[in-house]
Amino acid sequence: MKEAQKIFSRPRSLRNISTHYCGGCGHGIAHRLVAEIVDELGIRERVIAVAPVGCAVIAYDYWDFDCSEAAHGRALAVATGIKRVRPQNIVFTYQGDGDLAAIGTSETIHAANRGENVTVIFINNAIYGMTGGQMAPTTLLGQRTATTPAGRQIGVHGAPLKISEMLALLPAVKYIERVSLHSPQEVLKAKSAIKRAFQSQIDNLGFSMVEVLSACPTYWDMPPKKALDWIRDVMSKEFPLGRIK
């Protein structure tokens, strides 16, 4: 019998340590996908990540390549600076919805409008995870959070903000896709979308973004599998999956 071959293991760009994320959190999967793509594209020596403020704030402890940290919401401003000074590097930001779509909306829109040649991994879990489950701009109507105990209402809190659709209107934006992490099949689709976004940056096409619908079982108050089903049945109706631009 021939020797068993390893067909799946931790990518080299992901450090062999345990993350601080809750059980069932989508951040772990998204971190792994990014690390796998960095390995597959062979850009580990060229890539620079910009970590956000939010649950993923210490992503630089988990990825084994160069990382920077930005003030809350300002990851794309920092990424702009890095990319302009070092255009030979592959620069990407990894931001949550509270970071990218709330405090950092201005930086996001202007970086996209300038067509900065950077990639954005936008983790949308419809809630503020790090600070204790408050309403985020992407929270769905009727969704209960710490600050909307009776559910989000359109007249009081506004409707969910669809950053991907907004940015797709800008001429300098070249690639936007929305993916989800609710099943192994969708995880593999998410991986190819993130790879296309990185490839678009390598080809110097311009601003690229992948919005990843990710679960927060802790603050959605659901068991991990039910949280994934909620993405499939409820969240992906409000945020339709697929290529946006």
Place this chain on the structure above:
Amino acid sequence: MAKVKIDIEKCKGCFLCVSFCPKRLIKPDSKLNRRGVRPAKMEIDSQCLGCAMCAVICPDCCIEIYK
């Protein structure tokens, strides 16, 4: 025949691997790990297809697959 190796100390017990195994071969272990959670355990190794569904969905990258 495929072999699944689960790093039980990194496992946080979310059991997404248990839910997504197409042959339902992974089950929660009866013992606790150092974190104090019941980790996932491969119960019937001999029937594993090596499809890697468990490893792809694992948020903590605890699963290695040999084939």
